[in-house]
Amino acid sequence: MxxxxxxxxxxxxxxxxxxxxxxxxxxxxxxxxxxxxxxxxxxxxxxxxxxxxxxxxxxxxxxxxxxxxxxxxxxxxxxxxxxxxxxxxxxxxxxxxxxxxxxxxxxxxxxxxxxxxxxxxxxxxxxxxxxxxxxxxxxxxxxxxxxxxxxxxxxxxxxxxxxxxxxxxxxxxxxxxxxxxxxxxxxxxxxxxxxxxxxxxxxxxxxxxxxxxxxxxxxxxxxxxxxxxxxxxxxxxxxxxxxxxxxxxxxxxxxxxxxxxGGKGPLIVFEDADLEAAARKAAGQYDDAGQVCLAGTRLLVQRSVAREFLELFDRFADEHVLGDPRDERTTISPLIHPDHLKRVEGFVERARAEGHEVLRGGRRSEVGPLFYEPTLIRPKSNDAEIVQREVFGPVLTIQEFEDEAEAVSLANSTEYGLSAVIYTSSLGRADRVGRMVRAGVVWVNTFLVRDLTAPFGxxxxxxxxxxxxxxxxxxxxxxxxxxxxxxxxx
CATH class of the missing domain: 3.40.605.10 (Aldehyde Dehydrogenase; Chain A, domain 1)
Structure with a gap:
């Protein structure tokens, strides 16, 4: 109009x-x-x-x-x-x-x-x-x-x-x-x-x-x-x-x-998790073009299952459809504004220039002027900007950990603390790790379930x-x- x-x-x-x-x-x-x-x-x-x-x-x-x-x-x-x-x-x-x-x-x-x-x-x-x-x-x-x-x-x-x-x-x-x-x-x-x-x-x-x-x-x-x-x-x-x-x-x-x-939430996947459910939920973090403050943008996967998890993740990520948000087939819509697209693109370009591995995506999409491809980056260092700062776009990182202690250390290694997601089949582990992760809300084997009477922040x-x-x-x-x-x- x-x-x-x-x-x-x-x-x-x-x-x-x-x-x-x-x-x-x-x-x-x-x-x-x-x-x-x-x-x-x-x-x-x-x-x-x-x-x-x-x-x-x-x-x-x-x-x-x-x-x-x-x-x-x-x-x-x-x-x-x-x-x-x-x-x-x-x-x-x-x-x-x-x-x-x-x-x-x-x-x-x-x-x-x-x-x-x-x-x-x-x-x-x-x-x-x-x-x-x-x-x-x-x-x-x-x-x-x-x-x-x-x-x-x-x-x-x-x-x-x-x-x-x-x-x-x-x-x-x-x-x-x-x-x-x-x-x-x-x-x-x-x-x-x-x-x-x-x-x-x-x-x-x-x-x-x-x-x-x-x-x-x-x-x-x-x-x-x-x-x-x-x-x-x-x-x-x-x-x-x-x-x-x-x-x-x-x-x-x-x-x-x-x-x-805002946040830079971890999505932690342990070796005893339902890997298919975890990978599907991880690929779902691209929803709304990643413009969700609660998103689990840092994928932390136990080393023993990392290869299998990544194969599943790629399969689910490939199912995404970039397109008109009014179309029932679309799963990823455009970013909000040209200035925001430039901001998201800048994060990925700096990560690539610093030598971090771009596993998928990492470029604008030809679907429309404000579309950016779902992107996954394997950082060389946990201190990297792409790990430590909120991108607020369809950009995830993936890192491996050995045990619970390392998972918690990585999860708590940013200045943020809004949300976290944990995938495990062990109630004891869910309780232990859930208590140690510093975040206002921690979901276990689920995501974005909100009780309006619970504290949020x-x-x-x-x-x-x-x-x-x-x-x-x-x-x-x-x-x-x-x-x-x-x-x-x-």
């Missing part, structure tokens, strides 16, 4: 999408706009309002004004709105999936079958968790004590471009359930589904200012948002480099800050704080102790 630089809407995959901010229940344009391209064609699909300090201030003030009323509704009152929103998300899966596919090129069938529905599930789950919270009561030193959750205030949520709709709801849902009002700053490479989410909150009857969408560049709109003195919580998902800057801005205002900042430079369940609700709350002298009241 074509989009004029001054249009307030864009037709994306047949869906009308507002390209303006959503602030205080109104669509608000900016004087300047930025271009959003489709990863499938590299052609512009929308020109979106480019916010800055002025729009950030307006959004925060709208959230601040709406906060007392929203907080006073209590968990049950807020839950009514959130469940209504969840129903609307389920009713609009087709349009949400179509726009998300065009905007960031995730496989359409995945978006339809699970990813968009997960957004609805987030709102239902947190509405229920907030309502079921039991305040802690006890008696001590002649007093009756109760710990209460108090909504913190306006919350700034900054989300990434991979699975943007689902990851936005992952932050917005607990914030709203806890009684905070929200300003969502979506990633500039894939902002369009956030605009649709704003439409759905309005349709669900949310009071103006409870949910706001601020669009723009991170260094402009994002920086102004997190530095605003009225913001009382900041939650971020993205790179460690940006996370450090956001954390510094939050610290200046003494604002609690949580961040998930990283160790090392992978993150600060935890999301999920009561951990998220506590983050968006101020905890208060009410203490009453026994016998002093009736």
């Amino acid at each position: 074509s989009a004029g630089t001054h249009e307030n809407t864009a037709k994306v995959a047949g869906v009308e999408v507002s390209t303006d901010h959503y602030i205080g229940g109104e669509r608000v344009p900016s004087r300047e706009r930025f271009e959003v391209i489709s990863p499938m064609s590299c052609e512009p699909i929308a020109y979106v309002s480019r916010g800055g300090e002025e729009e950030a201030d307006r959004a925060v003030r709208a959230a601040k004004e709406a906060f007392p009323r929203w907080a006073s509704l209590g968990p049950e009152g807020r839950g009514t709105y959130m469940r209504r929103l969840a129903d609307l998300i389920d009713e609009n899966v087709e349009s949400l999936a179509a726009v998300e596919c065009e905007d960031m090129a995730m496989l359409l069938r995945s978006l339809r079958a699970r990813v968009i529905h997960r957004g609805a599930r987030n709102f239902r789950a947190y509405a229920g968790l907030a309502a079921s919270y039991e305040e802690r009561d006890w008696r001590s030193q002649g007093t009756w004590n109760r710990v209460q959750r108090m909504p913190a205030g306006p919350a700034a949520t900054i989300t990434p471009w991979n699975a943007p709709f689902m990851l936005s709801t992952w932050k917005v849902a607990p914030a709203l359930a806890a009684g905070c009002t929200v300003i969502l700053k979506p990633a500039e490479w894939a902002p369009l589904s956030a605009s649709l989410l704003a439409d759905l909150t309005e349709e669900a009857g949310f009071p103006p200012g409870v949910f706001n969408v601020l669009q723009g560049m991170g260094e402009e709109a994002g920086a102004a948002l997190v530095a605003h003195p009225m913001v009382r919580r900041v939650s971020f998902t993205g790179s460690p480099e940006t996370g450090r800057l956001i954390g510094q801005a939050a610290a200046r205002n003494l604002v609690p800050f949580t961040a998930e900042m 990283g160790m090392g430079i992978s993150g600060i704080g935890r999301e999920g369940g009561d951990y998220a609700l506590d983050f968006y709350s101020d905890l208060k102790t009410l203490q009453i002298q026994e016998g002093s009241t009736r």
Whole structure:
């Protein structure tokens, strides 16, 4: 489609999408706009309002004004709105999936079958968790004590471009359930589904200012948002480099800050594992063109079965089909943006120049302008950049280990600590190695299974704080102790 630089809407995959901010229940344009391209064609699909300090201030003030009323509704009152929103998300899966596919090129069938529905599930789950919270009561030193959750205030949520709709709801849902009002700053490479989410909150009857969408560049709109003195919580998902800057801005205002900042997860395969299942799952790490922070990108295989594992891996990797994400046959879609393709390509080119062995792939694909072949590299050294830094593309490394001790040493040898995968048939080994591997989540003989009540977050430079369940609700709350002298009241 074509989009004029001054249009307030864009037709994306047949869906009308507002390209303006959503602030205080109104669509608000900016004087300047930025271009959003489709990863499938590299052609512009929308020109979106480019916010800055002025729009950030307006959004925060709208959230601040709406906060007392929203907080006073209590968990049950807020839950009514959130469940209504969840129903609307389920009713609009087709349009949400179509726009998300065009905007960031995730496989359409995945978006339809699970990813968009997960957004609805987030709102239902947190509405229920907030309502079921039991305040802690006890008696001590002649007093009756109760710990209460108090909504913190306006919350700034900054989300990434991979699975943007689902990851936005992952932050917005607990914030709203806890009684905070929200300003969502979506990633500039894939902002369009956030605009649709704003439409759905309005349709669900949310009071103006409870949910706001601020669009723009991170260094402009994002920086102004997190530095605003009225913001009382900041939650971020993205790179460690940006996370450090956001954390510094939050610290200046003494604002609690949580961040998930990527990973370099190990996928550990022991000789007693179901090798076929392990190899199939390893080849599956190329899904979404490797643009998954939880992916097990470092294959660590016990030396005694390494050759057999690699043969199986090659067989499963050969089954991948690069193509249009709307095509049911496609298993690997394009990368998000030309700049990101250059970044991924740079990692592989430097690895090749340093003498690391490229076992498969290692080049752009002729399928389309932003496709990169599934790549596997055998590094000469564990200190290599290709092992130690997050690529965030369809690039894996493979290394061999002798025993459990070496496997754990390799697994824990990067600065990251977001996730890990272990394949073994021994429950004892699963427990031993699982305890020793430093990661926020460790899967054994499975991958990407998420319980929404479990803590989620990283160790090392992978993150600060935890999301999920009561951990998220506590983050968006101020905890208060009410203490009453026994016998002093009736």
